Every structure is written in structure tokens, then in C-alpha cells.
Amino acid sequence: MIRATRVIRRDALQTGEIVDRIVLDSGDRHRRRMAMKGVGGLAFLLDLPAATVLDDGDALALEDGRLVWVEAAAEPLLEVRAASPIALKRLIWHIGNRHIPAEIGEDAVYIGFDHVLADMVRGLGGTAEPVERPFRPEGGAYAGEAAGHHHHGHSHSHSHD
Known part of the structure; x- marks a missing residue:
């Protein structure tokens, strides 16, 4: 081959x-x-x-x-927008806290289509409209590793000792 x-x-x-x-x-x-x-x-x-x-x-x-x-390829995404730049930054923080790939544009953020995340965004005062377009997520701090598949040493377990 x-x-x-x-x-x-x-x-x-x-x-x-x-x-x-x-x-x-x-x-x-x-x-x-x-x-x-x-x-x-x-x-x-x-x-x-x-x-x-x-x-x-x-x-x-x-x-x-x-x-x-x-x-x-065009993919089913959510176009996330907010009323102001600071409101969009807050939405970006909440999206990032879920460790999902995101493409950050000048006045919108694009994430994979997910009705739960759409509800979260709307509940936080933003808009989340379904769109179909190519997705170019950020490479992140670990761009040398597989996008979206990096290991960054952040544990989600919590000790109660």
C-alpha cells in the first residue's frame, strides 16, 4: 500500500x-x-x-x-455567544472546566453538540445555537500531545481524611 x-x-x-x-x-x-x-x-x-x-x-x-x-468535514457543533466579552469569558471558563475541546473565536466559542452543555450555557445567560461547520479546537498547553487526549496530572479525586 x-x-x-x-x-x-x-x-x-x-x-x-x-x-x-x-x-x-x-x-x-x-x-x-x-x-x-x-x-x-x-x-x-x-x-x-x-x-x-x-x-x-x-x-x-x-x-x-x-x-x-x-x-x-462539517460537524454538528454549538455556537456559544454571550451579551458581553466578560460574559463570554465566564462561559469559556465553565466550558473549560468540563475539559472538552473548544474552538475560541473573536465573539463566539464552538464546542461539540451536546444538549446538556447547551442547557448549561443558556442557564448561565448565554446562547447556544446548533451549527454545522468544520471544527478546529484549540491545541492547548499540551499541543505537542494528542489534542484532547493529553494527561495533565489534574486529579478529580478528593480526600476526606
């Missing part, structure tokens, strides 16, 4: 024969090694030296020089 061994970032992509494309959600865009199949049927093995976050518009370079285009 042919391997894809290198990522070419969209801003560095100049020339090359794009032979297929893959459409991936945010979880599948963070990989190191995985068998993949393009929309056009090209089967290949993603075989990168380290786990890498692929973004919309990047390309995967196959061993023979051909390219596979990366497209970010």
Missing part, C-alpha cells in the same frame, strides 16, 4: 498532482498512522513521523510525489 509520509501545509502548497481528497472530522485530522481511503477511492497509509493535526487545505504527499487534498 502506498504511504503518505509528509504534510504540506496549505500556505506552502505550490504545485503537485492532486489525485484524491480525504474529508475528515476534527478527531480524524489528528493522526500519525492510519489506513485511509480518499473520496475517489485511493487507498493509502498515513505514516507520519509524529502525530500531526491536519487542517483544511493541507495536502498529504504520497511516496511517489502525488498529493491527497485534506478537507475538514
Whole structure:
């Protein structure tokens, strides 16, 4: 099986024969090694030296020089907004306290669709509207590790001795 061994970032992509494309959600865009199949049927093995976050518009370079285009899939999300910047910061704090991936925009935060979190946001005075769009969650302080799968030594157990 042919391997894809290198990522070419969209801003560095100049020339090359794009032979297929893959459409991936945010979880599948963070990989190191995985068998993949393009929309056009090209089967290949993603075989990168380290786990890498692929973004919309990047390309995967196959061993023979051909390219596979990366497209970010639309995902069901909640668009969280608030009446003021300070109110949005408070909502971000509550969302972050739940350790869920979030994409922080200028005046909105995007999280995976979850009716419980939508109710929480609304209960705190914000809005939480369902949207479908590509999801680009923050890498966080542990960006060198798998996004959303890091271990940060924060325990949730509490002693009552």
C-alpha cells in the first residue's frame, strides 16, 4: 500500500498532482498512522513521523510525489455567544472546566453538540445555537500531545481524611 509520509501545509502548497481528497472530522485530522481511503477511492497509509493535526487545505504527499487534498468535514457543533466579552469569558471558563475541546473565536466559542452543555450555557445567560461547520479546537498547553487526549496530572479525586 502506498504511504503518505509528509504534510504540506496549505500556505506552502505550490504545485503537485492532486489525485484524491480525504474529508475528515476534527478527531480524524489528528493522526500519525492510519489506513485511509480518499473520496475517489485511493487507498493509502498515513505514516507520519509524529502525530500531526491536519487542517483544511493541507495536502498529504504520497511516496511517489502525488498529493491527497485534506478537507475538514462539517460537524454538528454549538455556537456559544454571550451579551458581553466578560460574559463570554465566564462561559469559556465553565466550558473549560468540563475539559472538552473548544474552538475560541473573536465573539463566539464552538464546542461539540451536546444538549446538556447547551442547557448549561443558556442557564448561565448565554446562547447556544446548533451549527454545522468544520471544527478546529484549540491545541492547548499540551499541543505537542494528542489534542484532547493529553494527561495533565489534574486529579478529580478528593480526600476526606
